[in-house]
Amino acid sequence: MIPEPLEDLIRTLAKVPGLGRRSAQRAALYLLTHQEHLGKLQADLQTVQLKTKTCSVCSNIAMEDPCHICTDPKRDDSTLCVVEEIADLWAIERSGAFSGRYHVLGGLLSAIDGIGPDDIGIPTLLKRVTDGNFAEVIIALSAGVDGQTTAHLLSQKLQPLGIKVTALAKGLPMGAEIDYMDEGTLNFALQGRKSF
Amino acid sequence: MQRQSEGILLEIRAHGESSCICKVFTAEYGLVAGLVKGGRRKKSELTEGNVVQITHSRRLETQLGSLRLEVLSSPIIRIFDDMAKLQILRYQCELMAALLPEDMPQPKFYDRTKFMLETLGAEENYWAHLAEWELDILSAVGFGLSLTPENAVPCPDNSPLYYVSPRTGRAVSKTMGLPYHNKMLLLPKFFGGQEGGFLDVFSLTGHFLNHALAELAPYKKTLTTRQGLIDTMKTLT
Numbered sequence: 001m002i003p004e005p006l007e008d009l010i011r012t013l014a015k016v017p018g019l020g021r022r023s024a025q026r027a028a029l030y031l032l033t034h035q036e037h038l039g040k041l042q043a044d045l046q047t048v049q050l051k052t053k054t055c056s057v058c059s060n061i062a063m064e065d066p067c068h069i070c071t072d073p074k075r076d077d078s079t080l081c082v083v084e085e086i087a088d089l090w091a092i093e094r095s096g097a098f099s100g101r102y103h104v105l106g107g108l109l110s111a112i113d114g115i116g117p118d119d120i121g122i123p124t125l126l127k128r129v130t131d132g133n134f135a136e137v138i139i140a141l142s143a144g145v146d147g148q149t150t151a152h153l154l155s156q157k158l159q160p161l162g163i164k165v166t167a168l169a170k171g172l173p174m175g176a177e178i179d180y181m182d183e184g185t186l187n188f189a190l191q192g193r194k195s196f
Numbered sequence: 197m198q199r200q201s202e203g204i205l206l207e208i209r210a211h212g213e214s215s216c217i218c219k220v221f222t223a224e225y226g227l228v229a230g231l232v233k234g235g236r237r238k239k240s241e242l243t244e245g246n247v248v249q250i251t252h253s254r255r256l257e258t259q260l261g262s263l264r265l266e267v268l269s270s271p272i273i274r275i276f277d278d279m280a281k282l283q284i285l286r287y288q289c290e291l292m293a294a295l296l297p298e299d300m301p302q303p304k305f306y307d308r309t310k311f312m313l314e315t316l317g318a319e320e321n322y323w324a325h326l327a328e329w330e331l332d333i334l335s336a337v338g339f340g341l342s343l344t345p346e347n348a349v350p351c352p353d354n355s356p357l358y359y360v361s362p363r364t365g366r367a368v369s370k371t372m373g374l375p376y377h378n379k380m381l382l383l384p385k386f387f388g389g390q391e392g393g394f395l396d397v398f399s400l401t402g403h404f405l406n407h408a409l410a411e412l413a414p415y416k417k418t419l420t421t422r423q424g425l426i427d428t429m430k431t432l433t
Contacts, residue, residue: 017213116420145244145272145286152279182240187273 006032057128059104059121061086069093069102076100078135082125082154084108084142092140100138103128108146109153117153126157136164143170143188198253201225202268204310205246207293210236218242218263219293220250221309226300227292228252230263241265244289245272245313274317280432281316283425284326288313290418295337295408305336323394323429327386330401339404341365343387357383358390362403394433398426 002010006028013024031038054060055067062068069075069089079100083089089102107120117123129137137158141147155165171189172181181189203222211217216235220228230252235242247269254261275281288309296302312329316322334340342348342365348357351369359373359380360366367388373380381403383389384396402422409418 142239144239145282148276148282149279149286152282156279182267182270184240184243184270184273188276 058102059086059106059124060089060102074099077133079138080129080132080134080136081138081140083140084147084150088140098138101134105141105150108141109150110146120150122154122157125154129158129161129163134163136166139165139167141167143168197255197257198251199225199228200249200251201228203228203248203250204289204292204306204313205242205244205248205265206289208235208242208244216242217260218265220248220263220265221292221296221306222250222301223303223306223310224301225252226302227296227298228263229298230254230261232263232265241267243270243272245285246270247310247313269314271313271316278317280425280428281322283421283428284322285313285316287418287421287425288326288329290421291333291405294418295333297337302336305332308332323433324386327394327397327401330398330405331387334401334404334408337408339365339408341367341400341404343367343383345388356390357388359383360400365404394429395426398422398429402426 009028009031010021010024013019013027014021016024019027031041051063052061053063053065055062055065055070057066057070060067060069064071076099079098080103081089081092081098081100082103082105083092084105084107086104089104092098092102103121103125105121105125107115109115109117109120137154139151139154141151151167155167158165169192171185171192172178178186201222201224203220205218205220206227207219209217211231214236215231215233217229218232218235220230222228228250230250232238232242242265246267249266249268251264252261253264272282272285275285292309308329309332312319312325316325319325331341331343341360343357343360344367345357348367349361349369349372351372353369353371355369355371357367358370359368359376360383361368361373362379362381367383368380370390381400382392382396384392384394384400386392386394386397387400402419405422406419
């Protein structure tokens with residue numbers, strides 16, 4: 001019933017995170033009926049494919065290699081923030097609270113998924129830290145079991161290099177109500193309390 | 197059909213974009229697996245080692261069914277900053293998810309495991325407890341070892357136990373085992389033998405765990421986790 005090219009487009013769109021078959025169908029029909037958006041999308045996709053690169057230093061995605069963060073002379077060369085995904089890098093950049101360099105691991109250690117240290121960017125991180133002049137490495141990984149296991153391994157490998165290794169604080173998010181907090185978060189919040 | 201029980205969350209696998217399939221070791225029904233709808237959005241609740249109250253619903257026994265989980269306690273909080281203990285907890289969860297049979301209650305082993313997880317944070321002698329726990333899980337899945345004099349291979353001269361048969365898992369005395377010295381496993385002091393440290397303890401249990409996991413291809417990586425744990429032990433002790 002659906003023409004083959006359109007069916008192909010729906011199948012491809014359905015593979016995008018956040019889109020199921022129904023949503024992909026809606027998106028495909030919308031694009032067909034709004035040709036101006038279809039043309040723009042086509043051009044944007046092509047531009048992204050041709051012009052974006054993965055930074056060979058930090059694994060960020062940018063238009064040039066090394067990326068604008070790695071080449072920015074105004075940024076602090078002595079601090080390195082290790083994140084799991086590029087989206088985490090963007091989130092920290094959005095906060096405006098950090099002005100050092102980044103390193104994107106591209107995943108976390110996970111025994112269940114068979115991901116070991118060599119499958120993620122740990123060897124390149126160690127080489128970068130050994131060759132560089134970093135005074136502090138901030139481990140900004142998720143506060144789950146995989147994140148914490150990866151953080152432990154990183155600190156174990158980085159501390160012998162004589163570098164200060166820190167991790168993000170854990171505790172109450174902004175606007176949180178205490179009675180809705182799980183016991184783990186509350187526990188960490190109490191452990192990490194600060195004096196006024 | 198609806199079942200309710202307390203359990204320990206062992207494994208969380210992503211299923212689609214928002215759901216996950218969880219394995220829970222329950223007090224009343226043994227291992228229970230089910231789909232947790234929207235589970236990937238509840239990452240703080242769905243953490244391996246959490247003690248949870250489950251409601252498992254399914255129409256037929258052959259179906260996977262859906263799971264609803266409510267966290268009762270979170271032992272991981274107390275060990276989050278201790279790499280060795282965190283590795284132990286992960287390893288225990290992985291091993292149980294790999295070896296325990298579904299729908300077969302093991303109340304004693306459940307109580308033992310829950311107690312161990314809940315006291316792991318304050319426990320100093322955790323390597324010893326882990327070694328004993330490995331014997332317990334081997335026993336729970338049908339690979340029980342006979343290391344006490346009552347269960348060991350009888351020895352005419354009553355000499356003390358020294359070896360363990362790699363095939364039967366029964367302890368034997370030095371005189372009985374000496375002709376097979378190259379094939380025999382050492383019975384470590386910790387399990388009632390005459391010599392050997394913790395590495396020998398884990399080498400003994402490792403031999404039988406290897407056998408138990410040999411047929412479970414997707415879970416062979418559990419042995420890699422175990423090796424990582426033993427490497428950590430070597431650096432700490």
